[in-house]
Amino acid sequence: MLRQSLRRLVADQRGTACSQIRRGLATVAGQRNFVKIVEVSPRDGLQNEKAIVPTETKVKLVNWLLKAGVSVVEAGSFVSPKWVPQMADTPQVIQEMQIKSGVSYPVLVPNAKGLDTLLSILSSDSWATRQKPTDEIAIFTAATESFTKANTNCTIAESLERLSQVTQRARDNQLKVRGYISVVAGCPYEGAVDAKRVGQIAKELLQMGCYEVSLGDTVGVATPPEMIAVLDACVQAGVPVDALAAHCHDTFGMGLANVLTMVRAGVRTVDSSVGGLGGCPYSPGATGNIDTESVVYALHKEGYETGIDLSEAARIGDWISNAIGRLNSSNAGRAIIARERLQKEKAKL
Numbered sequence: 001m002l003r004q005s006l007r008r009l010v011a012d013q014r015g016t017a018c019s020q021i022r023r024g025l026a027t028v029a030g031q032r033n034f035v036k037i038v039e040v041s042p043r044d045g046l047q048n049e050k051a052i053v054p055t056e057t058k059v060k061l062v063n064w065l066l067k068a069g070v071s072v073v074e075a076g077s078f079v080s081p082k083w084v085p086q087m088a089d090t091p092q093v094i095q096e097m098q099i100k101s102g103v104s105y106p107v108l109v110p111n112a113k114g115l116d117t118l119l120s121i122l123s124s125d126s127w128a129t130r131q132k133p134t135d136e137i138a139i140f141t142a143a144t145e146s147f148t149k150a151n152t153n154c155t156i157a158e159s160l161e162r163l164s165q166v167t168q169r170a171r172d173n174q175l176k177v178r179g180y181i182s183v184v185a186g187c188p189y190e191g192a193v194d195a196k197r198v199g200q201i202a203k204e205l206l207q208m209g210c211y212e213v214s215l216g217d218t219v220g221v222a223t224p225p226e227m228i229a230v231l232d233a234c235v236q237a238g239v240p241v242d243a244l245a246a247h248c249h250d251t252f253g254m255g256l257a258n259v260l261t262m263v264r265a266g267v268r269t270v271d272s273s274v275g276g277l278g279g280c281p282y283s284p285g286a287t288g289n290i291d292t293e294s295v296v297y298a299l300h301k302e303g304y305e306t307g308i309d310l311s312e313a314a315r316i317g318d319w320i321s322n323a324i325g326r327l328n329s330s331n332a333g334r335a336i337i338a339r340e341r342l343q344k345e346k347a348k349l
């Protein structure tokens, strides 16, 4: 039933249902059932908070996420503190957080200056006898000129040129590079976005050396058919489904539907944030990322594995929401916390 409706959904997209997406559908019940969760709360989740979150809270967040079984934690960003003051302490965070073998800790890098700062930290003698805090950066561009200008003060072409140099140097220094494209299905300044343009940019990011491209519905306006159209355009441009990730914000409550649709279509990497924290400073009105708790709950129910302890994720989401004075916006998280409280009360009787 599910597979039938997905097939219909994909086929509806301009009649261009592609073989890679169909292959993704064929795996729904089976073999490739591990979905990698990229936990973005320490960066995307916190970057938009007006009050500066103490460094120790950020470090505790990363460390607790490790205990929950997360294998990729976006630890912060090396962007201009004039643009995003909340991320100014990323150098401290990555030097104080626990480093667990097998876990990746990508950090956002927008330009040569950000990479210089990261490389100087990584070249410190203090790592001579222990594992370096990260072996991965994330670079970012966008599918519209207005958003690229607002977010990184340049045109798309200039941003790709700049990022190509950053990528080359990062790889020369044994750093893996993940790419982001923002506003793939709707822009706060320009409205509708051409999916083909997203496909071309995704291809350019792969060609410059990114191992993965995360498709960002930054504004949280996309619906499942629109995300499938973006996926389809990327595949048509020559980008394998395996190299794509879904990064969905939940502004219109479509985040989980979008993520599940992308996973059912073959995508195996999903970005999410405990407590549904998040928002982009240059996407007015956009709310947080889709919450990790709902994503993990739904994926586990559908038979996928994530390696994440759902109860632990719910506790972290609840704690960090309280710690920064926000309501916990994860429905699944709140439900799990309430259930656990009830069980504890029952046990006392």
Ligand SMILES: CC(C)(COP(=O)([O-])OP(=O)([O-])OC[C@H]1O[C@@H](n2cnc3c(N)ncnc32)[C@H](O)[C@@H]1OP(=O)([O-])[O-])[C@@H](O)C(=O)NCCC(=O)NCCSC(=O)C[C@@](C)(O)CC(=O)[O-]
Residues within 6 Å of the ligand: 044, 047, 077, 078, 079, 080, 081, 082, 083, 084, 108, 110, 111, 113, 114, 115, 140, 151, 152, 153, 180, 181, 182, 183, 216, 217, 218, 247, 279, 280, 281
């Ligand atoms: C790209 C720039 C730097 C251009 O900004 P600019 O103003 O054009 O840069 P500039 O080169 O003219 O430098 C201006 C000042 O910033 C400093 N500077 C310059 N670069 C750095 C750096 N790396 N680290 C520290 N300082 C830096 C530089 O030294 C200078 O300082 P001054 O001389 O005036 O004292 C700026 O636009 C920027 O930092 N943008 C980042 C904005 C950002 O972080 N946005 C959120 C992340 S993206 C996102 O959330 C979307 C995503 C990824 O989640 C996916 C999705 O949901 O869509």
